[in-house]
Amino acid sequence: MSNVFNFTFVPWFRSVAPYIHKHRGNTLVVGIAGEAIAAGKLPNIVQDLALIQSMGVKIVLVHGFRPQVNEQLRLKGHEARYSHGMRITDSVALDCAQEAAGQLRYEIEAAFSQGLPNTPMAGATVRVISGNFITARPVGLIDGVDFLSSGLVRKVDTEGIQRTLDMGALVLLSPFGFSPTGEAFNLTMEDVATSVAIALQADKLMFLTEVPGIRVDPSDPESAIDTELPLADAKKLIAALPPAAEPTDTAFYLKHCIKACEGGVERSHILPFAVDGAPLLEIYTHDGIGTMVVDEKLESLREATIDDVSGIVALIEPFERDGTLVKRDRTEIERDAANYTIIEHDGVIFGCAALYPYPEERTGEMAAVTVSPQSQGQGDGDRLLKRIEARAKAQGLQSIFVLTTRTMHWFIKRGFVQVNADWLPEARKRKYNWDRRSQVLVKKLS
Numbered sequence: 001m002s003n004v005f006n007f008t009f010v011p012w013f014r015s016v017a018p019y020i021h022k023h024r025g026n027t028l029v030v031g032i033a034g035e036a037i038a039a040g041k042l043p044n045i046v047q048d049l050a051l052i053q054s055m056g057v058k059i060v061l062v063h064g065f066r067p068q069v070n071e072q073l074r075l076k077g078h079e080a081r082y083s084h085g086m087r088i089t090d091s092v093a094l095d096c097a098q099e100a101a102g103q104l105r106y107e108i109e110a111a112f113s114q115g116l117p118n119t120p121m122a123g124a125t126v127r128v129i130s131g132n133f134i135t136a137r138p139v140g141l142i143d144g145v146d147f148l149s150s151g152l153v154r155k156v157d158t159e160g161i162q163r164t165l166d167m168g169a170l171v172l173l174s175p176f177g178f179s180p181t182g183e184a185f186n187l188t189m190e191d192v193a194t195s196v197a198i199a200l201q202a203d204k205l206m207f208l209t210e211v212p213g214i215r216v217d218p219s220d221p222e223s224a225i226d227t228e229l230p231l232a233d234a235k236k237l238i239a240a241l242p243p244a245a246e247p248t249d250t251a252f253y254l255k256h257c258i259k260a261c262e263g264g265v266e267r268s269h270i271l272p273f274a275v276d277g278a279p280l281l282e283i284y285t286h287d288g289i290g291t292m293v294v295d296e297k298l299e300s301l302r303e304a305t306i307d308d309v310s311g312i313v314a315l316i317e318p319f320e321r322d323g324t325l326v327k328r329d330r331t332e333i334e335r336d337a338a339n340y341t342i343i344e345h346d347g348v349i350f351g352c353a354a355l356y357p358y359p360e361e362r363t364g365e366m367a368a369v370t371v372s373p374q375s376q377g378q379g380d381g382d383r384l385l386k387r388i389e390a391r392a393k394a395q396g397l398q399s400i401f402v403l404t405t406r407t408m409h410w411f412i413k414r415g416f417v418q419v420n421a422d423w424l425p426e427a428r429k430r431k432y433n434w435d436r437r438s439q440v441l442v443k444k445l446s
Contacts, residue, residue: 033273035066352370
């Protein structure tokens with residue numbers, strides 16, 4: 001194994017560790033569009049979900065079958081009919097849906113049963129359990145349209161699903177439900193996944209879809225993907241959009257994400273199945289992929305507490321080892337925890353800076369300025385600087401200064417000017433390491 005691989009793999013794997021710890025024991029509901037299976041993405045998706053489950057995440061998988069049912073209808077010379085974004089399920093369509101569901105469940109269970117050597121599934125033991133966990137009711141008539149055997153979720157057997165998850169099994173659900181009289185109803189994957197996520201109070205609801213996410217400007221197909229959409233903004237957006245008729249319409253998956261968040265699900269995601277490893281990228285990286293609808297911003301800028309010391313230490317240690325930062329004792333950080341400002345994202349600290357005031361000289365030192373390599377270049381350093389400036393002003397300080405050996409230009413671009421080390425307050429000058437020869441930069445506060 002090459003040294004280059006070692007130096008890239010080890011830091012990467014360590015950076016993933018906080019997410020592994022955070023999501024262990026969580027419940028994840030995944031809705032896979034039938035289009036993903038038709039596009040041949042099932043093997044890789046199954047491998048990703050098996051890996052996620054092996055790291056302690058409980059998974060409920062709901063599959064769609066829109067293109068598969070349409071293909072069955074085509075072979076029988078029967079037309080697929082839709083209204084209000086839902087299939088009108090007559091007797092022929094119901095038979096086709098049952099055939100498609102049976103075939104897909106077989107394919108999914110077979111995929112989770114693979115264990116060939118030298119593949120991601122080697123050694124994996126994923127028990128897949130399906131069942132009659134969904135009670136349904138008919139859609140009925142909407143605007144004069146009779147949806148026949150199309151249905152909506154009436155009730156979820158939460159206890160049964162939870163018991164199955166606690167056994168260590170993956171729960172597989174088809175978009176079917178049954179009435180108390182035994183009548184079968186064709187449901188939508190989106191309705192089942194959303195209803196199950198709410199009933200379980202899942203930590204995440206994830207849709208693997210044919211769309212890349214919600215664009216910042218939905219009217220511009222070239223605009224960037226909005227990676228994090230607060231619930232309030234999502235509701236404003238969907239109110240301005242036309243009703244969804246096709247899965248590619250912006251409102252199609254968004255309305256289910258909103259419903260899930262309103263029902264108590266912490267985070268709902270729209271991910272593109274075209275991107276290999278999309279579930280892994282969403283769960284185990286800082287920025288994720290696609291669009292996440294969340295009830296509030298996950299990233300917060302705040303002052304540290306004693307409970308944040310471990311996270312601060314883990315963040316700054318690599319920079320202390322390579323000489324970017326001066327080594328700080330954990331006891332010192334615990335003592336000065338209140339001096340620190342941190343950026344926390346989804347429970348993980350990705351940035352920090354400390355302010356050490358020298359009131360007599362009306363100045364303060366900005367120290368331990370650190371941003372995780374995973375989120376550098378996204379403005380977190382600027383946010384930390386602004387918060388430290390605000391804290392300094394609140395304490396009546398007229399300037400802040402930094403000592404640096406490697407990031408001089410970053411500070412100069414933000415209004416700092418270089419001065420001689422003799423400028424330092426006397427108390428700080430006595431601790432100045434002349435062998436390190438750190439540059440001293442000062443910024444006056446307006």
